[in-house]
Amino acid sequence: MTVKGTLFDFSGTLFRAEPAERWLRAGLDAVGLDLAPPEFARALGELQAVGAQPGGTAPREVHAHLAAGWRVRDLSGSQHRAAYLAQARQVSLPYAGLHEALYERHKDPVAWEPYPDAAEVLAGLRERGVRIAVVSNIGWDPRPVFHRHGLDRFVDAYLLSFEHGITKPNPALFQLACATLGTSAPETVMVGDNRRADGGAAAIGCRVHFVDHLPVDQRPDGLRPVLDLAG
Known part of the structure; x- marks a missing residue:
């Protein structure tokens, strides 16, 4: 799909x-x-x-x-x-x-640095018409981080645990993210570094792509396979 x-x-x-x-x-x-x-x-x-x-x-x-x-x-x-x-x-x-x-x-x-391929991948998805959401277990607002690094222009929605009182892997947060983007689970990919938390998206039918939580200089292209998934 x-x-x-x-x-x-x-x-x-x-x-x-x-x-x-x-x-x-x-x-x-x-x-x-x-x-x-x-x-x-x-x-x-x-x-x-x-x-x-x-x-x-x-x-x-x-x-x-x-x-x-x-x-x-x-x-x-x-x-x-x-x-x-x-x-x-x-x-x-x-x-x-x-x-x-x-x-x-x-x-x-x-205090935050984007991975080397983050901008390329987000821009590539946007060019393909793919909608993008940030789904994070977090206790503060990372929107200013995205703004500082110029990546906020690619993000359609933020689904943050502290704003909804729901944490991954609870399927409800992934369901809310898909509903916000207007996409069905089978046509949505979850990208994350935590097998348990991010892997919870599979429970509602999303595809999941995992990356390694490494220093930025040790992971130059972990996100690029997402472009291949998007076609």
Whole structure:
């Protein structure tokens, strides 16, 4: 069946969060602090271990008393902030406000970089008349990220978990995305990096294309096969 719609995940699919080292440095700059190299390395390693950077390394472990909040982090902005700050605050930092500064940094459009083929693929789909939606489990609005990088002009709709109170792989979010685009599930492709969350689109009959969540310089053309699917 001809592809008439594509659903794209955000983080790890179209965009990648900045390297953790730059994220931590930006947070320190925001509060006017610096750390000696050994202390910087210690803080960085511990922050990565607990998954404090949204879009960065997943936590090695979520402790039982934090697990409930972690599971529902993408259902609202307040739950997202609370869950990530709870993870981050397991790490001792030299200034209490640094945890909040790091959380705010990850939402800054400059903290995200599109994959090298993102613009080419989105433009190619638009030229073919394929409608495009961003379907993301997220607790904040990524529209400014798309605008900063000039990709917003290709996107017809954003279906964000925190705006609808639904997270992938719940079929309801994919159904809503297809309805918003005006496409049926069999003529829609979901593109994402998470086998469980993004793979949920298959339950309503969408085709699914997976990409690897890699640094941008290690994945130059992971999205290009989507153009072949679109014909």
